[in-house]
Every structure is written in structure tokens, then in C-alpha cells.
Amino acid sequence: MGVSKTHIFSEKHNQVASVAKVLSHPARVAILEYISRQEGCICNDLVDEIGLAQATISQHLNEIKKLGLIKGTFEGKNLCYCINQGTWDTLQNLFGEFFQNVKFNCC
């Protein structure tokens, strides 16, 4: 066993879970915040800033990228990662909705 049964859940629930999964590691939260604080950002900065190996940072970046929360563009020699505002807004809404829709009608 041990296989997540994603197929038995609704699209919406899986979506919320996917976003949450990306945010469920402090390194990725820290990376997103750091990128958003900078004018431009290269991966090597992150290695220094976060304190994990370069390979590990790259893996985390990849998971964030798969969700579409960041995009990389080359600026001269360096790859510049930036927040993807469109996706960010969408996912912010998705979460906002989820939190908002809960009712407290019990106990």
C-alpha cells in the first residue's frame, strides 16, 4: 500500500492539495519569499541564503516551477527566477476561497 488515492477526490480538492504540497516544505516557502524580495534572483544566491546543497535547491525550484508559481528567464549569464503573477493570483484565490467557504455551524 501507500499509494495516494487521488482519483477518488474532486478536481478542486486535488488542486488545493497540490498547491499546499508545494508550500508544505519550509525551504520552498523561504525560496518563494526570497525570490519575491529580490529585484532579480539567481539560484546560487538561494544556495547561500537557504543553506541547502545546490542540487537540493534545484529540486525544490523544480517543484515550484511545475506548479507554475515561478518562471525563469536568462539575464546574461544567469538564470533569473521570478514569481509568476498570473498563477500566483489564481492560487491565492483558490486558497482564499477554500478558507472563506468554511462555515462554523456546529458545537
Place this chain on the structure above:
Amino acid sequence: MGVSKTHIFSEKHNQVASVAKVLSHPARVAILEYISRQEGCICNDLVDEIGLAQATISQHLNEIKKLGLIKGTFEGKNLCYCINQGTWDTLQNLFGEFFQNVKFNCC
């Protein structure tokens, strides 16, 4: 290897990650939504509604409970799980802040 290095991250980043972790499985998202939709709620309903084994639902409930997002009170024979509004509001703010604070000053 394989040990998450939570100690190298800030309190805030670890907090956001912990909340996200609980929401990172569709079953838990579905459970929270279902509980919030009901007047009162017993675990057996969840087993039918979600479609996972009773033991598995119980485990998921426990993880949500550890975060303080739900609380259980007995109503006669049944244990009634409800959203813990205080914690819910706090965590909603934590997330709202995180999403809000990101700036798009690049690319």
C-alpha cells in the same frame, strides 16, 4: 539523508509549511470541507463520504486535530468533529499574509 532540516528555517516559514502540509492531501481537504458543510459530523459519515478505510480516516483526522483545525465533542453516542474557528481564522491570516506579501518586481 532524507531528514528535513526544519531548524535552518525561520519560525514563520516552518509555520506556513506545517499548515500547508495538513492541507497537502486531498482527503484532508475533503474532510475539512465536509465537516464545515454539516450541522454536526460523525466519523462514520466521513468513511462513507470519502471512501477510505476507517483507520485511514482516523489518521487523517488526527493530523488535522494536531494542528488545532478541528475539535471533537461527544454528542450522545457519537463524536462530533467541528471546525475550530479560532485556529481557522489564525491560519487563514497566516496564509493570507504570505500570499499578500509577495511582490512582483522582476522580469
Place this chain on the structure above:
DNA sequence: TATTATTATCGTAATATTGCGATATATAAT
């Protein structure tokens, strides 16, 4: 083209999560 610096991928070890059957515990009703 060769060199250097940056980023991605591969392989692997350690640990964590998911899921379930079996079983224990708890509460209500008989």
C-alpha cells in the same frame, strides 16, 4: 575552441507518508 560559472539531472541513502487489516478502547443501550 577552451575555460569558467551556473544550473539541471542522476543515483542513492535515509526518512516520512499513505493505506489498511487487526485489534484495542470507549460509550450507549439493553
Place this chain on the structure above:
DNA sequence: ATTATATATCGCAATATTACGATAATAATA
């Protein structure tokens, strides 16, 4: 007290995640 029902815990197997060193790929520059 016994029984029935609801929920929690235990133990295990399958899978996923995390981390890192080594190495490959990419791009600017000499």
C-alpha cells in the same frame, strides 16, 4: 454486566519525499 457501535491505535507494506555528491548540460567569455 453484556452487547453493539463508534473511534483510536498498532503493525506492516508500498510508495513518496528529502538531501546530497557526482556528473552532465548550458551559456558567457577569453
